[in-house]
Amino acid sequence: MKITEILSKKRSFSFEVFPPKDGQPLEPLLGVLNELYKFSPDFISCTYGAGGTNKGRNIEICDSVIKSGHTSLSHFTCIGGGREELIEVMDSYMAIGIENVLALRGDLPDGWSGTRGDFAHADELLAFIKEKRPSLCVGVAAYPEKHIQADSFESDIEYLKSKQTNGADFMTTQLCHDIDAFDRFLELVRGKGVKLPVIAGLMPVLFREGTIRMTLSNGCSVPRELSEIIGRYPDSPADFKKAGKEYTVRQIERFLNSGIDGLHIYSMNKHEDISEILIGAGFEHAAGV
Secondary structure (H helix, E strand, C coil): CCHHHHHCCCCEEEEEECCCCCCCCCHHHHHHHHHHHHHCCCEEEECCCHHHCCHHHHHHHHHHHHHCCCCEEEEEECCCCCHHHHHHHHHHHHHCCCCEEEEECCCCCCCCCCCCCCCCCHHHHHHHHHHHCCCCEEEEEECCCCCCCCCCHHHHHHHHHHHHHCCCCEEEECCCCCHHHHHHHHHHHHHCCCCCCEEEEECCCCCHHHHHHHHHHCCCCCCHHHHHHHHHCCCCHHHHHHHHHHHHHHHHHHHHCCCCCEEEEECCCCHHHHHHHHHHCCCCCCCCC
């Protein structure tokens, strides 16, 4: 099913997972997916590593998701991709039933100054997808606190508008712990004519160092409530995780009151922690699925 069809009927709920490295077994992640399916997600997205690493495993995971009867969204980047290769990849996706992709520039490996492909930016890739394989439903990334490499918030929003012009079907946001900033972003982009459905990406707070690294490396702010948790538990991972889960439950409630069209959980393949958070937030867990 196309994600636009889901969004036309309801607020979507979904997870992101990442595939194992080459040479590692798929079974642990397949077990994670079986646990996440118990929450009846509308779709599952699968990423891959910088420079396109694990791309083959990405397809394996998407194939498994589809065969389980669920909707799949594959990340699709500019990295190292020539036009003919990108067409081949799209056709391989469509051959196994993938109808949805997330068009991204992609993370550049260390030492790279560009994508080393035919497209430098996601809006160019998006336009190419829509020209060559228009049946695909294509999402794009959005940055509630500005992309860290953007010159200004205004230029970042103009870039988002370019994605809309080039045929984007929906947007999924980067992590954002500051819900007030997220609400300001929504108000601003709507005022600038960006009408795309917005799926809010939520990064659960589970590990202190990981939370600090992911937040700061993406140029995101740390609200006082989260800052206090980080400062209060520097030497107790268990206490930090407990407080972080409680914080994430409150974040889910705040996001659901923010006028979003969907909620997308970056699961980090941690199904036990994610399940506890979602049950705490009132999401139904269907035992035995």
